[in-house]
Amino acid sequence: MRFCVLGSGSKGNCTLIESGITSLLIDAGFSGKEITRRMALINRSPEDLDAILITHEHGDHVSGAGVLSRRYKLPVSNPATHQAAATRVKQLHQRWEFDTGTGFVVSDLDIHPFRTSHDTVDPVGFLISDGVNSVAYCTDTGKITTLIRQRLRQCQALILESNYDPAMLLNGPYPMHIKQRVRSNHGHLANNDAAAFLVELCDTEVQHVMLAHLSETNNHPDLVMAQVQQQLGNRARNFHLELARQDRPSRLITVGENKSEQKEGEGEETISFQRQDGRGESCIRP
Numbered sequence: 693m694r695f696c697v698l699g700s701g702s703k704g705n706c707t708l709i710e711s712g713i714t715s716l717l718i719d720a721g722f723s724g725k726e727i728t729r730r731m732a733l734i735n736r737s738p739e740d741l742d743a744i745l746i747t748h749e750h751g752d753h754v755s756g757a758g759v760l761s762r763r764y765k766l767p768v769s770n771p772a773t774h775q776a777a778a779t780r781v782k783q784l785h786q787r788w789e790f791d792t793g794t795g796f797v798v799s800d801l802d803i804h805p806f807r808t809s810h811d812t813v814d815p816v817g818f819l820i821s822d823g824v825n826s827v828a829y830c831t832d833t834g835k836i837t838t839l840i841r842q843r844l845r846q847c848q849a850l851i852l853e854s855n856y857d858p859a860m861l862l863n864g865p866y867p868m869h870i871k872q873r874v875r876s877n878h879g880h881l882a883n884n885d886a887a888a889f890l891v892e893l894c895d896t897e898v899q900h901v902m903l904a905h906l907s908e909t910n911n912h913p914d915l916v917m918a919q920v921q922q923q924l925g926n927r928a929r930n931f932h933l934e935l936a937r938q939d940r941p942s943r944l945i946t947v948g949e950n951k952s953e954q955k956e957g958e959g960e961e962t963i964s965f966q967r968q969d970g971r972g973e974s975c976i977r978p
């Protein structure tokens with residue numbers, strides 16, 4: 693498996709996940725043109741994609757989903773979000789419905805959506821596995837719940853929110869009601885909470901950590917890294933840690949790489965989905 697965060701932050705979020713024969717986007721929060729441009733920077737194209745998975749309906753996660761779906765005949769998943777984001781995404785080529793907490797399959801990838809804690813209709817994160825390795829995606833959550841802990845301990849690579857520095861938020865320009873929203877249990881994850889959770893993951897198989905959705909107003913990369921170093925100390929070496937950028941893609945990371953080989957830079961029911969153009973597995977619903 694490989695992944696690349698094409699961009700992450702309040703202006704847009706989009707992540708590519710790929711295996712041997714399957715390629716997915718998690719969120720499409722930039723314009724279709726911008727997503728295409730960023731994919732080209734890592735020698736990829738929307739024509740390679742099999743589906744788009746949506747975490748929730750906010751514009752910085754869905755703004756390009758409709759145009760990519762129509763132009764490249766891509767299915768888009770997350771039923772509650774479809775309704776909430778209808779005015780933004782408009783017509784989709786194909787809609788896939790899933791139940792949060794119930795796994796489904798796209799070609800050779802097993803996908804397990806889990807609930808996050810955000811002020812939207814049905815916010816989710818994803819645990820995606822090729823049967824050997826797995827990548828977890830968890831942003832836009834005001835807290836790390838017991839369920840999130842269970843899911844994220846199962847991965848080898850983790851894309852985790854580290855949205856704001858509490859002092860910068862408190863003293864920053866946002867009006868008080870926005871500050872209260874951001875730091876609430878249904879808002880975003882603070883640097884100290886993200887770092888504290890990484891401490892819990894030190895005894896797991898997590899190797900790669902990409903900290904994402906950094907606020908450009910209420911955070912700074914140096915503060916994120918300082919918080920991680922403060923809480924993890926020498927245990928920070930347990931992870932290959934990177935920060936996702938708003939303005940450009942990360943490198944394309946191979947999951948399962950031995951740390952010494954790194955280059956720069958409960959049983960759930962499964963549903964399989966069939967694309968209308970014949971790609972993917974046959975549809976099975978309970």
